[in-house]
Structures are given as structure tokens and as C-alpha cells.
Amino acid sequence: MPTQTGRFGPYGGQYVPETLMAALAELESAWVEAWSDAAFQLELRAQQHAFIGRPTPLYSADRLSEEFGGARLHLKREDLCHTGAHKLNNALGQVMLARRMGKARIIAETGAGQHGVAAATACARFGLECVVFMGREDMRRQSVNVRRMRLLGAEVREVTLGTGTLKDATSEAIRDWVANVASTHYVIGSAVGPHPYPELVRELQRVIGDEARDQYLAAEGRLPDIVIACVGGGSNAIGMFTAFVGDQDVRLVGVEAAGRGVETGLHAASLTGGRPGVLHGSYSYVLQTEDGQVKPTHSISAGLDYPGVGPEHAFLRDLERVEYTAVTDAEAVAAFKLCTRLEGIIPALEPSHALARARGFAEELGPSGRILICLSGRGDKDLDSVEEFDDQH
């Protein structure tokens, strides 16, 4: 996985304008060459340690475990990564790859702003020009991250066409790449997009699960019963799941954003409520109208507010290796508060979806159960969103 043509079963592929095809081929060969180069791996490992702060800890959430009925909960603390989310694992690796390819300009899309901040940070670290595309609505609800990106020296371009969220920012980033393909590398922010991106992003994020599996075995002497991660485009989830996919006794659970409820149509649960189609260069599950137009989405969490999902998740769903489920805005906000009060950890709204789903599993498993959750980011960026939610409810 993926196959030579960049497919995960029927999913994946390269549905992009012809102008980008040569760049994707160049990226693929540069990536394959770098990834098999021991010197690149060594340098990446050193940067992950000194700059990101890896390995991130595995944390036993005892008070939350007690609240949820006794099953033992562990959190993989990606919120402790530099810049506050797992996104830097990918952005740093891609910026190092871009440097190797001789690209002086980086573009990125961002929803919550976490990937934009990560890209801007990696560019500041290595002295590359950085342009981040961001929807108008997201610039409003994640204004702190807009200021961080600007401080880091990135240009933030507001995207007003379409729905003004992550989907439109991604489309605009791809258009910029079409126009500047010779000088520019596109640092895509999740395990989505045309081949080789889904594979490349997975390999850069799999450090999450590789570390967590070793840490879990060392701490507990066994593997967890269930591993849970939130799914926007699916990068923290695929990064966490990849190490466990071969462990047939470990249940893997991906949690999407149900927004106001999947039945209301106001959600962002592509695997739960969508059907196969093409979005942003790959074939996967897409929230779309009967006529094949991409639908606007809703989630309180800007990082999950996306109508598509990475093609490997579509395949893992069809294989029934991973269960995908969805959690509402209200459930995520409740879990956000609970984790903050009981553990002294303010989680981002994205992984608050995974935390919310853990309660049901904890009840199902009982006190002997073991659950590992990917805490993909910290929630300082979400205080306004949560206050706004509280005011409206």
C-alpha cells in the first residue's frame, strides 16, 4: 500500500491539471530518494528531537479514566509538539524535502491555522519564503494563528470565493501551485491530495504511532484494546494507526466531526455521510450533492471542517480494519472542558472529538479496558470558539 500507481485499493490517484503532473513525478522521485537516504533520516530525526521536542510523552489520564468508569486511558501528547500540534511533524519533513529539491518558495493551506503555523515555523527555521492560504471564515475564528503566522514571516492570503473555509483554501493553494510550479513546493497539510502526498504525509506522521506503540508496551507490558484518533483529512489518525494496523486484536477508531448532527446535513463526516468521488486530486469519500458538487461543511473545529478524507482511510474503512464514527460539536465541547478540568490539559477541539468518543468505549470495556487516544493538539487556539458556542447554547 499504496500500489505503484498510488492507489489504496480503488482510492487515491492523481486527478490534477496536466501542468502539475511533472511536478508530482519530480516530488515522488525526490521523496523516494530522500526517504531511503540514511543522512536525510538522521537529519530529520535530529530536527524532530531538537526542534519539535520528540519523542512526545505517553500520559496516563487517571482522573479522566475514573470519570469514564475505570477503563485506563492514555494520551499520546502531540499537543506538546513545538507549535502545539502534530502538524509540525509533516511540515518540517516536507520543508526539509523542498530544500533538498532546491525549491525556495513554500505554499500551504490551513483550516485551524495549525498547519499554517507549522509550515511558517519550518520556513522560518530554514529561511524559505512562505505563503499560506486561509479561508475568510477561518481567519476570523482562528485569528491568533493568523497573527502567529505573520510574526513568523509568512504571508497569509485570504480566500473569499466559495465557502471561505479549508476546502476553498486548498483549491486556491493548488491553483497557486499550478502557476508557480517550477519555484514552489506545496506543503499539503494532511494525508490527502494526489499521489504521492497521502503516502508521504503518512510516513512523516507515523512517528506518532511508532513512538506510542513502544511507549505503551514499555509502560503497560501489552497493547491497548482500542486506539482512537480524530479524522479531518486524516493525518494524525493515519500517523497513529499505521503502527497498529498489523495488530489484529487492537481496534482502531477514527472520529469525524458530526457538527450539529449527521442527520442535519450540517457536519463534516466524509466517511460517515459521504460517498466516493474526486476532491483535491484523489479519489476518496467526499461530501457532495447528488449532482457531484462538493458540499459546504460545518464543524465547530476548523481543523475537521473539510468535505474530504485521505484515500487510505477510505480503503481501511472498506476493509473494515478501522471503524469510523462521528461526534457532535456539543459532545466535543463537553469533552474539551472535562479534559481541561480533570487533567489540567486544554485539548484542541479536534482531538476533543476523540476524547468524547472514548467515554462510550470506556463504558463498553469496563474497568479492565485499555484505551489509547491521540491528543493531536492543544486548545489555546479554541478558546474563542468554545466561548462563542457557550453563548449560543
Place this chain on the structure above:
Amino acid sequence: MTSTEARAQGSRLELTLHRPGDELALIPYTMAGYPDRSRSIEHGRAYARAGAAAIEVGVPYSDPLADGPVVQRAGQAALEVGTTLADSISIAAAIAEEGAPVVLMTYVNPILSHGAQRFATDAARAGIAGVIIPDLPAEESEPLADPLRAAGLDTIFLVAPTSPDARIRNIVQQSSGFVYCVTLAGVTGPRAELDPGLEGLLLRLLAATTLPVAAGFGIATPVHLRRLRGKADAAVVASALLARIHAGEEPLTLAEELLQACR
């Protein structure tokens, strides 16, 4: 049916776009449903009556990755008035009645959603001559292109300034009717100047195929068209016409000026 067999039968598009001497064939673009259904038909028919060689009908799409702001805005407006793929096909059919061959330009997802086989049947029944899918590179095309060819539709693939010669050879193999030459590395939208590398790209492309070559993206003025004469077989003009409509003007005036520059 292979593209060679289609050529042997003589594709209508291929015959129409090969012009005598250094005459250029003009392919004006109309967006289905923009500014509304009836005017999108009227514009297409008026271009055909004025002497356009073929008409390109755009299917509006929510996320058009190859399009700049002018086409994006027109597409968004067409979607807001409820234009569907089925509407676009029927708009194309109404324009085809004027006699000039009609090519449909649509992103891949509406076709997948409609069903490739059903789309091919509907498009052929509507009298559409060929299909351009800007986010379907030749490698990914087989499951879609096969039913299109079987229904007798031409499959027009795009060559870009970044396409290496080996890719160009494969793209022209898969194409029938004509080959679409993207004049610049970028999205659609009127440009002040044509790309300085365009002549070189056209030479590479003409060396690789006997199919007519249509240049598109950025072409907006009579000066551009005069520069293309003798170097390409045809030219597609889209954003410049849509921009006139957006400004509340009659696009036929510009189409007539452009046609004059072709002959």
C-alpha cells in the same frame, strides 16, 4: 474504439479545426447557466452563427482547480441558479442545433457522480462532439475515456508547458478530435501578453501529432490571435468573453472582433 479508428472515420471536430492556410479556427466558450440558462444558449448560438468553428460549453463546478477568478465566479453564479450536469448537457444540445460542433468541458467529479456510462450516452444523444476534462490526466483516463469513445465522443486531453516529450506522446495517443495546448503554467484568465515560451511548446506538440492543436488559457485579444496564426490550428477564448458578460456587456461584439483576427 481507439483514437486511430475514430480518426479513420473522420471526427467532425478534426475536420472542422483543420483550416486552410494560416487561418485560425476560433472556439469561444460559454458557461452553461451563466448568466442564466437562456442567455448561455443564446451566446453559444450567436458565436456559431458569427462563424466560430466550434463552441466550448463549460459545466459549472464547485472547485474548479484549473480556473482563475473569472471562470470561478461565472461557475458559482451558474450553480447558484441551480444549473446541473443534465442542464449543461441540454444547454449544449440547444447550441449544437446551430450546426457548429460542441465540446463539453467538465471536471471529473460530476461525471463520476452521474455515472460514466450514463454520461457518455446522454452526451452523445445530445449531439455533443467531444469532452474535455481538465483534472483528468491521460494516466487516469481509461475507465472514463472508454465509454466516451464507445459512444462516439472525442476525448480531448491537455498538454501543458511542463509536459515532457514522453508525456506529450502519450497524451496525443489518447486524444481524438483535437489536442488542447495550455499556453501557460497557470489557471485560466485573460492575460496581457501570451507566454514567450508558447511557440516552442506548439512546435513540440505539432511535431508529435497530426491532430489539430487548439491553444487555450489566457488568450484574450485580436493581437494574441494574430500571433497564433500559422502556429496553432485553433484558439479557445473563455475568460475574456465571460468578463464582458460580467461587466454587463454583450460578448458577441468581442467574439466578432476575435473572429476577424482569425481570418
